[in-house]
Amino acid sequence: MIRINDLEKIYKTEEVETIALNKLSFQVNDGEFVAVMGPSGCGKSTLLNILGLLDDPDSGSFLFNGIEVAHFNERKRADLRKKNIGFVFQSFNLIDELTVFENVELPLIYLGVKSDERKKRVEAMLDKMQIMHRRNHYPQQLSGGQQQRVAVARAVVNKPKLILADEPTGNLDSSNGNEVMELLTDLNEQGTTIIMVTHSEHDARYSHRIIRMLDGQTVTENILA
């Protein structure tokens, strides 16, 4: 599904040049659950942004389903993204002004799904995540675990092929964290490819494979399953 080759990303400020990704190469297959680990500043997040088509690399190749997307313009990337990729963040990133239902509905709106179809799909998803009773609440009214479940619901409501999770349990206590990891595992078992950045060895054990990064490069790969 994903094949990157010699990917490079350099951040420049007036004084310093930071190499975030240094000729990084690896590959993720359909249906895989991959954890990316490494110390702060090793380039994990940059990698995730590029994989999520939120950012573009300075050089190198990025094949998404066999298509070279490294130099897609914003519109094309947005299009590819909304059809194929779901995101889960550490800080949930729900829109405070929208209700649970409306937050989950958002990706479908941008996909141009009709209103009654949207309703059906959102409700099914909320049911599945067991937060249907909270559908008219605002994010601030929910616990962290509930918020992250809403975020996951939002990430998967449009049935993406790939979920990118950025420390999804970072802001949660362990029981809520485990619940979220179970959710992701379920999704993976149903065929969704997952790439997850994490600091937690515990969470990483849910994955099939761990890629360890340092200074913008992969250092080791552990196959778990």
Added chain:
Amino acid sequence: MLKNYFKIAFRNLWRHRVFSFINILGLTVGMTACFLIFLYVHFELSYDSFHSKANRIYRVVCDIKTPTEVIKAGGPSWAVGPHITQDFPQVEAAVRTTDDELLVRKGNVKFQELNSLWADSAFFGMFDFKLLKGNPKTVLQEPLSIVFSESAAKKYFGNADPVGQTVLLTGEGFTAKITGVMKDIPENSTVKADMLVSMSTLTRKLNPGLDDQWGNYGNSTYVLLKPGTRPGDLQAQLPAFLERRNGTEMKKINMYPTLFLEPLKDVYLRSTRNGNSTGNINNVYIFSWVAVFILLIACFNFVNLTTARSAERAKEVGIRKVVGAVKGQLTGQFIGESVLLCAISFILTLVSTALLLPSFNHLAGKTISTGIFENLNFVLILFLAAIGIGLLAGVYPALVLSSFKPVTVLKGRFSTGTKGQLLRKALVIAQFTISIALIIATIIVYNQMNYMRRQDLGFNKDQMMVINTNGDPAKDAFRNAVAGLPNIKGVAMASSVPGGGNPAAYSEIENVKGVLQIANLDLYFVDFDYIPQFKIKMIAGRAFSPDFQTDTTQSMILNEAAVKMFGYTSPAQAVGHRFKQWGREGRIIGVMKDFHFRSLQLPIKPLSMRIEPNGCNLVAIKLSTQNLPKTIAAIENKWNALIPARPFSYYFLDEFFDKQYRTEERFGKLFLNFSVLAIIISCLGLLGLASYSTMQRTREIGIRKVLGASVPNIVNLLSREFLKLVAIAILIASPVAWFAMHGWLQDFAYRIEIGWWIFLIAGLIAVLIALATVSFQAIKAAIANPVKSLRVE
């Protein structure tokens, strides 16, 4: 998707109530001011344009060149109207009008009709004044015909049909038949009348031969050109027309008129020949600019507050982009929000305009508009303008917000501190530049008003009551009766008082070279008491005196300006020289000090005075301050006893003279109001920005306090950056305002100097207002407990 946008827009407005309030209030105030100005400007521009033939109607005006001066007359001689239609086939019709103050009587109902007009019979064919009763072609044809306005008809006849009835025109000594009733002439017409009397009454009965008087002026003449006629072509043929018709006489009297055609639609705003009761195109421009500026200030607020708040919206932008929104969609969303805000302001603007309109009409001194729905197009224009403002003000913030990179904003590495700060500063400077310039302008306008009111006019106008006898035969008896009353300090009679009109006479005055020089000289007919009672100073020769028999017929007094015009280097030099004027001749017996007999906008013109009891219709009564109501009642008693046919009415000279400044006074008041509005809107914006920037610096303030900063330190820190902006604004505004107001003052012959203190005061006002606005927020932040603010992070 739209629903989603609206939902989020509304929720956002509600969640950030203070910002929404400031934004909506600012926009509403700005749009209300603009809407009112728009109504005013539209009204001013609408003058005389309601006539369907307005584009073909021209007013014939006239420059008369004498050996001494060029007189700018508002109309040609009486003969021009009737002859121009004969000589030029392209002139479809000509109408002469002249205003009068007729005494009209119907049984016991009598009024001095201050707004009566003599008019040629083509009047209703040329103008679109609606005739409710009567035939437009014939109502003004026959002598002794009179057309009443609806309200005049009501006044005299109640609900009865006036057509065919008669009224007595007492002063003129004839009975006129009412031939028609017209709708009241609208406010936005330069031709104004409550009743029209047929011109043929004058030309055939009262003053036969008027139609052929080429040297007699004092009417307005309008011509209607045939379609396709170029006014320039006609105007080019007019000198030959005058030469052909009147060449010999022109040479004889040495006065050469030149005729010009003024488009009717330009008469009100652009003509300089209307006297006091006219509009001013400059005021229209000035107010239009003020409207634009106020609107700009309101829009800047919007841009400032929205971009300042962008950090709060950044997360939403990031999320929306992550889940699939493209930039265009987000831009649309944010513009939609600003349009929504403007739509709310639009509704509030309608409400506030409706509430303010009565006071605005009062302030403007006329009914600009009877209601906001009087013209639905205006509401539509306002709505479109509101949407336009929403788009315009929304575009920049929308572009800024929608271009946020999700990567940065979602990772919390996002800082709005510096983003757009320069722009915000520039906009605040612009807002305050406009506000300060308006403050300066207001101070200057008010100063000039004050100056004009306080200036020594060269005569005494206090406690002077003026009554117009309109030439009643009993006027001298009345004068004598009043003189005998208690608490009367003096009574004088004259043709004119300062601030009113006066005749101008074809005169020949012996100049310094000993030659009789022709001039059109302003003239006051007075009596022996006039000069002492008005405390006009004599600076050479003597005043009129009953001791000299010749004074009633052969003596003239000039003012300094006249003496100068005829070349004398000192007033004394002029005394004893000859004059000829309107059938009289004699000697100049004295020179009076210049006094302001016209408004201070105008320079003091050369003036002559002569004794002429027949010409003296005004009675000027100097009253003692004691027992004023009783004295006035006593005067009224005498009037009713001696001149019962005329209604008793009077005015006080000081108020009468100040009326000349009414236009300026209104201008000043309007200006003051709009400046205040501009400042309020600017301050709203500043308040928003200040509260925002303090909010952003909460942590910094906390750290500073922990490190030992005092409350004044903090307030100083927070206020300083805004005061710097205001200071820059003062520097920009001062020269701009100086330049603009210097130009404005050129309209006044007697004007103030623009002193440096004006800029100082305006600057101080701005600084104080800004400081008050900002320090409120700053103090609040400074006295907060630092422990709390540090926990924020």
